[in-house]
Amino acid sequence: MADQPIVRIENVRKAFGPTQVLKGISLSVYPRQVVVLVGPSGTGKSTLLRCINLLGRPDSGSIWLEGLEITAPKVNEDKVRQRVGMVFQEFNLFAHLNALQNVTIGMTKVLGMHKQAAHAEGMRELERVGLADRASFYPAQLSGGQKQRVAIARALGMDPHVMLFDEPTSALDPELTGEVLEVMQQLAKEGMTMIVVSHEMSFAREVADRIVFMEGGHVVEEGSPEQMFTNPVSDRTREFLSRITDPGQDEHK
Amino acid sequence: MQLLQDFVTTLQFLIQGLGVTISVTVIALAVGFVLGILMAILRVYGNRPLKALAAAYSVIVRAVPVVVTIFLLYFVIASIVDLSAFWAGSLALGFASGAYQSEIFRGAIQSVAPGQMTAARAIGMSRIKAIQYIILPQAIRLALPGWRNEATLVLKDSTLVFAVGVPEMLRRAQYVSSRTLEPFLAFGAAAVLYLALTLLTNYVLGRAEDRYRMVT
Numbered sequence: 001m002a003d004q005p006i007v008r009i010e011n012v013r014k015a016f017g018p019t020q021v022l023k024g025i026s027l028s029v030y031p032r033q034v035v036v037l038v039g040p041s042g043t044g045k046s047t048l049l050r051c052i053n054l055l056g057r058p059d060s061g062s063i064w065l066e067g068l069e070i071t072a073p074k075v076n077e078d079k080v081r082q083r084v085g086m087v088f089q090e091f092n093l094f095a096h097l098n099a100l101q102n103v104t105i106g107m108t109k110v111l112g113m114h115k116q117a118a119h120a121e122g123m124r125e126l127e128r129v130g131l132a133d134r135a136s137f138y139p140a141q142l143s144g145g146q147k148q149r150v151a152i153a154r155a156l157g158m159d160p161h162v163m164l165f166d167e168p169t170s171a172l173d174p175e176l177t178g179e180v181l182e183v184m185q186q187l188a189k190e191g192m193t194m195i196v197v198s199h200e201m202s203f204a205r206e207v208a209d210r211i212v213f214m215e216g217g218h219v220v221e222e223g224s225p226e227q228m229f230t231n232p233v234s235d236r237t238r239e240f241l242s243r244i245t246d247p248g249q250d251e252h253k
Numbered sequence: 254m255q256l257l258q259d260f261v262t263t264l265q266f267l268i269q270g271l272g273v274t275i276s277v278t279v280i281a282l283a284v285g286f287v288l289g290i291l292m293a294i295l296r297v298y299g300n301r302p303l304k305a306l307a308a309a310y311s312v313i314v315r316a317v318p319v320v321v322t323i324f325l326l327y328f329v330i331a332s333i334v335d336l337s338a339f340w341a342g343s344l345a346l347g348f349a350s351g352a353y354q355s356e357i358f359r360g361a362i363q364s365v366a367p368g369q370m371t372a373a374r375a376i377g378m379s380r381i382k383a384i385q386y387i388i389l390p391q392a393i394r395l396a397l398p399g400w401r402n403e404a405t406l407v408l409k410d411s412t413l414v415f416a417v418g419v420p421e422m423l424r425r426a427q428y429v430s431s432r433t434l435e436p437f438l439a440f441g442a443a444a445v446l447y448l449a450l451t452l453l454t455n456y457v458l459g460r461a462e463d464r465y466r467m468v469t
Contacts (some may be wrong), residue, residue, distance in 0.1 A: 053375060082377035092372035096391045096467050106376035109386050138468035151372075158376050 004067060006031045006162055006193050007052060012061035014047055021047045022058070023217035029162070034194045036204040039214035040240065045197040048214075049164045052195065053084040066161060082110060085155030089167040091147040093139040099126060099150045100135040103157045111158065125153040129183050145176035149183055156187075163187065165196040201245045205229060213237045256438075263429055263442040270422040271446070277343045277411040277421060282404055284347025289354025293392075294384060296359045307355065314352035320413050322349050327417045342414030350407050357403060361396035362388060394465050401458040405451050412447075422446055 005028035014022040021044040029035050037045045050056035052063060054070060054077045063071045070080045094102050100122050107118035126132045129149035139147055148168055155163060169177040181203050188194060188207050204211055205225045212222040221237045232238045295307040327341035365388050373383035415424040422443055430439035
């Protein structure tokens with residue numbers, strides 16, 4: 001942990017209309033770390049994630065990405081987003097493109113790669129998520145789990161330095177979450193820096209370096225999975241984690 | 254037998270205007286397509302003044318009879334710049350069609366799922382690139398059924414350029430009618446030709462629709 005943080009968030013606030021969603025969030029993520037954000041819905045976890053790649057802009061506070069303050073004026077947000085991969089709950093695959101084209105369009109149109117190079121690279125990314133044999137399938141022809149794996153490959157194709165996952169398994173049937181979590185676990189093993197909003201507690205327990213519990217627009221507590229699950233400081237953390245863990249574990253058996 | 258022969262002769266005479274009819278239609282549709290897409294993008298993604306401008310274009314142009322637009326272009330604009338009746342008529346039709354096409358494309362753009370834009374921005378595409386590579390390719394596919402309808406309407410509206418003397422099919426039919434005093438034959442032949450053209454256009458665009466339909 002001697003490194004500089006790859007993402008540093010300082011006192012970020014954001015409101016939608018009269019509703020204050022983020023009430024001064026500070027958080028640092030170091031290279032190769034996997035941080036899982038947990039907390040009740042409506043707590044601002046997704047909003048925070050969207051601030052990190054500037055899909056949403058904080059009202060105040062600062063965010064640094066690899067030492068550059070991305071919330072400063074005149075920062076090229078397209079360049080920032082190229083370094084931050086994002087995976088959405090609803091997949092958001094490009095509906096008119098097949099799996100391979102979904103992965104390569106950013107390479108050719110954003111990074112300026114040649115078609116052939118992008119094709120080869122795109123196939124490698126699809127292989128990485130185990131879907132090379134689905135390259136010519138359109139999103140509508142893929143299962144939810146496959147769609148999400150293509151979406152991961154699409155993000156990886158841009159060679160991001162950080163990956164953001166916004167409830168990547170919440171829209172999936174329970175029997176399809178495993179294949180997506182496996183890919184994410186593999187990514188973590190390869191040393192990808194990941195910030196994950198998820199209710200998958202077994203994933204958090206196994207893969208996370210750090211769990212951050214958010215509630216009501218604040219970070220209530222953060223710590224290692226072991227500490228958070230066995231000996232949290234805050235009663236709220238204990239209550240939330242035990243409530244979400246017990247039924248969750250039953251489901252996974 | 255004589256009637257059939259006259260009918261065929263009339264058809265042959267009218268068909269010489271087919272090229273003009275098709276040219277006027279294709280130019281009008283192409284001009285309308287460019288204008289329509291542009292205005293639709295401004296309507297959805299433009300800032301306030303641009304939105305207002307595009308909306309005004311659509312409302313005003315659709316409220317004015319197409320013939321009036323043709324006359325305005327031919328008698329007013331064409332007196333300032335050198336513009337033949339053919340071009341004045343075709344451009345006026347295109348200008349009018351652009352307003353209708355802008356409505357078709359606006360609806361189509363708005364029916365593309367919002368997550369598509371978000372995902373495109375998330376991989377670092379600028380707004381313009383996202384529109385160009387992600388939104389429009391989907392919107393145009395979604396717009397095809399409505400556009401097919403507009404294409405047949407413009408084909409039939411191409412008869413209106415006859416008002417400024419362009420020798421398209423209907424103009425020729427009128428000529429035949431006044432020479433032979435057989436309006437039924439002349440306009441019957443014209444009706445048959447327009448029917449055939451419309452059916453053909455519908456068929457071709459219907460095939461395109463099947464071919465480019467998104468897999469759902």
